[in-house]
Amino acid sequence: MTQSQGSTSTAQPMHPALAGLETPCIVIDAAVMDANIAQAAQMAQQAGVKLRPHAKTHKMPLIAKKQIEAGASGITVAKVSEAEIMADGGIDDIFIAYPLIAESKIRRAIGVSKRIANLIVGVDSEEGARLLSRVAISEGHSLQVRLEIDTGLRRTGVPYEEALELAQYIHSLDSIQLTGIYTFRGALLDGKSTKDIEAAGKAEGLMMVELAERIREAGVPVQDVSVGSSPTGAFAATVPGVTEIRPGTYVFQDRMLVEFGTCALEQCAAYVLATVVTSRPEEGHAVIDGGSKTFATDVQPNTNPLQLRGFGHVLEAPDALLERLSEEHGILRTAPGTSLAPGDRVRVIPNHICSTINLHNHVYLLEEDRVRQLDVAARGMLE
Amino acid sequence: MTQSQGSTSTAQPMHPALAGLETPCIVIDAAVMDANIAQAAQMAQQAGVKLRPHAKTHKMPLIAKKQIEAGASGITVAKVSEAEIMADGGIDDIFIAYPLIAESKIRRAIGVSKRIANLIVGVDSEEGARLLSRVAISEGHSLQVRLEIDTGLRRTGVPYEEALELAQYIHSLDSIQLTGIYTFRGALLDGKSTKDIEAAGKAEGLMMVELAERIREAGVPVQDVSVGSSPTGAFAATVPGVTEIRPGTYVFQDRMLVEFGTCALEQCAAYVLATVVTSRPEEGHAVIDGGSKTFATDVQPNTNPLQLRGFGHVLEAPDALLERLSEEHGILRTAPGTSLAPGDRVRVIPNHICSTINLHNHVYLLEEDRVRQLDVAARGMLE
Numbered sequence: 001m002t003q004s005q006g007s008t009s010t011a012q013p014m015h016p017a018l019a020g021l022e023t024p025c026i027v028i029d030a031a032v033m034d035a036n037i038a039q040a041a042q043m044a045q046q047a048g049v050k051l052r053p054h055a056k057t058h059k060m061p062l063i064a065k066k067q068i069e070a071g072a073s074g075i076t077v078a079k080v081s082e083a084e085i086m087a088d089g090g091i092d093d094i095f096i097a098y099p100l101i102a103e104s105k106i107r108r109a110i111g112v113s114k115r116i117a118n119l120i121v122g123v124d125s126e127e128g129a130r131l132l133s134r135v136a137i138s139e140g141h142s143l144q145v146r147l148e149i150d151t152g153l154r155r156t157g158v159p160y161e162e163a164l165e166l167a168q169y170i171h172s173l174d175s176i177q178l179t180g181i182y183t184f185r186g187a188l189l190d191g192k193s194t195k196d197i198e199a200a201g202k203a204e205g206l207m208m209v210e211l212a213e214r215i216r217e218a219g220v221p222v223q224d225v226s227v228g229s230s231p232t233g234a235f236a237a238t239v240p241g242v243t244e245i246r247p248g249t250y251v252f253q254d255r256m257l258v259e260f261g262t263c264a265l266e267q268c269a270a271y272v273l274a275t276v277v278t279s280r281p282e283e284g285h286a287v288i289d290g291g292s293k294t295f296a297t298d299v300q301p302n303t304n305p306l307q308l309r310g311f312g313h314v315l316e317a318p319d320a321l322l323e324r325l326s327e328e329h330g331i332l333r334t335a336p337g338t339s340l341a342p343g344d345r346v347r348v349i350p351n352h353i354c355s356t357i358n359l360h361n362h363v364y365l366l367e368e369d370r371v372r373q374l375d376v377a378a379r380g381m382l383e
Numbered sequence: 384m385t386q387s388q389g390s391t392s393t394a395q396p397m398h399p400a401l402a403g404l405e406t407p408c409i410v411i412d413a414a415v416m417d418a419n420i421a422q423a424a425q426m427a428q429q430a431g432v433k434l435r436p437h438a439k440t441h442k443m444p445l446i447a448k449k450q451i452e453a454g455a456s457g458i459t460v461a462k463v464s465e466a467e468i469m470a471d472g473g474i475d476d477i478f479i480a481y482p483l484i485a486e487s488k489i490r491r492a493i494g495v496s497k498r499i500a501n502l503i504v505g506v507d508s509e510e511g512a513r514l515l516s517r518v519a520i521s522e523g524h525s526l527q528v529r530l531e532i533d534t535g536l537r538r539t540g541v542p543y544e545e546a547l548e549l550a551q552y553i554h555s556l557d558s559i560q561l562t563g564i565y566t567f568r569g570a571l572l573d574g575k576s577t578k579d580i581e582a583a584g585k586a587e588g589l590m591m592v593e594l595a596e597r598i599r600e601a602g603v604p605v606q607d608v609s610v611g612s613s614p615t616g617a618f619a620a621t622v623p624g625v626t627e628i629r630p631g632t633y634v635f636q637d638r639m640l641v642e643f644g645t646c647a648l649e650q651c652a653a654y655v656l657a658t659v660v661t662s663r664p665e666e667g668h669a670v671i672d673g674g675s676k677t678f679a680t681d682v683q684p685n686t687n688p689l690q691l692r693g694f695g696h697v698l699e700a701p702d703a704l705l706e707r708l709s710e711e712h713g714i715l716r717t718a719p720g721t722s723l724a725p726g727d728r729v730r731v732i733p734n735h736i737c738s739t740i741n742l743h744n745h746v747y748l749l750e751e752d753r754v755r756q757l758d759v760a761a762r763g764m765l766e
Contacts, residue, residue, distance in 0.1 A: 022485065102658065278482065278508070293738060327439060379763065
């Protein structure tokens with residue numbers, strides 16, 4: 001579905017402002033990104049839910065600010081280090097959607113909490129909750145927490161059926177306020193048709209709303225019911241009682257979301273600009289200067305339920321298959337009639353943009369007729 | 384073969400100096416690394432070939448210096464940006480083993496060439512050679528080049544049978560000196576038994592020596608015949624006429640090389656230090672705080688010809704299978720009797736260390752009783 005059947009490109013021609021860039025590099029089309037940001041904000045507003053985008057996709061404070069200016073209530077991050085970078089960048093409402101179980105990280109999170117308007121951290125166990133409470137008491141600071149629920153992905157999160165008891169326990173602890181519950185399922189476990197994704201999103205929302213009700217009936221006043229991903233968020237948002245969605249990838253979109261039917265290829269705002277370094281048209285063989293250190297490989301071609309062919313979609317040669325990556329080489333199998341000569345430049349939409357951005361120290365933002373370099377400020381952050 | 388059959392670890396206990404590190408992070412055991420560096424230097428010396436390690440594995444000038452101090456004649460890089468960082472770090476003999484076909488990159492390479500003792504660049508086409516010559520003339524600087532030969536990987540490199548003619552053409556151009564030929568095959572195309580790898584290394588060496596002879600007979604005085612990877616280098620080095628090998632991964636070793644039989648697990652100098660964040664022993668389920676942004680996924684489990692199970696080998700739980708990665712979560716399937724509790728730390732040897740190091744802004748070098756942070760200076764370099 002991401003592979004055009006025509007042998008010629010239907011994409012917009014490459015902007016002349018890109019001519020000065022060396023390759024490989026990531027280019028972000030600001031107009032397409034802004035439209036994605038506006039569309040998600042409008043969708044959330046119409047559904048009456050808060051939008052708290054996951055900044056793991058872009059890792060850039062400037063883009064987080066654009067999301068908030070467009071109506072997002074705050075952002076989501078996965079790491080304390082990302083929260084620190086985003087707070088440094090002026091973001092003042094941050095949810096660290098990850099269970100913090102190391103004292104040093106909890107102290108750092110409290111440090112962020114003391115300097116921004118609103119910080120929320122994840123918790124998914126009794127031990128974790130006890131540690132959060134103990135450190136918060138020792139820092140003389142009350143911490144807002146949300147309980148992560150495992151709704152089927154079997155990653156982090158308390159098992160659904162144990163959540164009520166754990167919520168009551170967390171509520172009993174000092175210096176931490178349990179204000180919500182959250183979950184992440186994504187759509188990978190639920191097939192790939194739009195119908196599957198709609199069903200997954202709604203099921204996720206219904207499970208969480210029902211659980212939140214039982215927690216409230218037990219005397220724990222949780223307000224926030226936070227769910228959703230880029231593919232499922234729009235559907236989860238329609239479930240009464242859901243208060244917040246946390247899509248991330250939507251800001252750029254990628255080939256995986258096109259495959260899911262979540263967006264059109266034309267809505268993909270980020271692509272890798274690469275140069276053909278070797279070409280043997282008669283053999284249907286061409287090599288570009290980007291490999292597994294330029295394109296993320298965590299969404300593999302032809303993996304179930306994804307049917308993506310190759311590691312990316314080449315706008316200039318839609319039938320070309322990016323079939324093999326070494327670290328700095330991408331091997332294209334080209335269709336008859338495709339002419340890619342050494343020195344030619346191509347734009348490649350990667351399978352998974354979040355982990356692809358994370359490979360790059362900086363990206364280039366294409367705004368009308370200028371190109372601006374942006375550091376991926378929170379990339380490669382470990383702790 | 385990288386999965387122990389015992390359910391308990393046979394690894395050395397974790398060094399207490401690691402207790403202060405936050406996770407996930409990469410730790411490099413300096414003693415193990417130094418032994419790898421010394422072993423390769425001795426192997427090359429005994430074989431009478433030069434060792435020019437590929438710095439793409441570590442991307443750190445300090446480690447390149449250690450390799451040179453141990454006897455390496457210089458280093459290999461894949462990008463001009465890596466050459467610039469290594470030159471800044473005091474490395475004065477660098478081979479950019481990649482065809483440079485962009486004028487801006489050639490000018491940057493000449494800039495490096497003007498400030499270090501020896502710079503060599505790759506070329507694999509007439510067009511590329513013409514451009515190198517033209518830019519070198521315009522810069523008033525003579526550039527040393529090596530012709531890349533495709534010996535079967537079908538990546539970059541001139542087809543073997545066209546190499547003689549291209550060598551003669553390059554020799555005829557001004558301001559570029561063709562001083563050698565090089566190739567890269569790796570071992571992936573040649574099965575995975577030690578016998579397969581020995582055969583691959585020797586075949587690669589023989590093809591290249593035979594070609595170099597024909598090129599010399601045609602009046603082109605190429606001296607260097609540069610071949611080899613970490614798995615094949617030791618075998619290629621034994622072929623008379625081979626003058627140089629370019630292994631990279633050997634400096635740290637990794638799970639892929641253990642699978643190839645190139646090294647023992649105990650020779651792996653680099654591992655990811657991770658923390659168990661969620662654990663359900665009764666379900667054989669545990670989650671660590673490292674996913675596809677911490678562990679490279681370009682060497683996938685169970686991909687032919689590799690039979691690696693999972694995305695890494697957990698030293699503390701050899702039977703645990705790192706079976707699934709999301710961006711910041713690693714899902715372990717644990718064996719009965721394995722007890723991994725939240726807060727426990729594990730050391731995980733990744734499948735592919737080169738692309739794993741590239742995910743991290745810095746690593747921790749464990750030297751005797753101290754831990755030192757090293758920036759991965761050339762990581763995330765695009766152009």
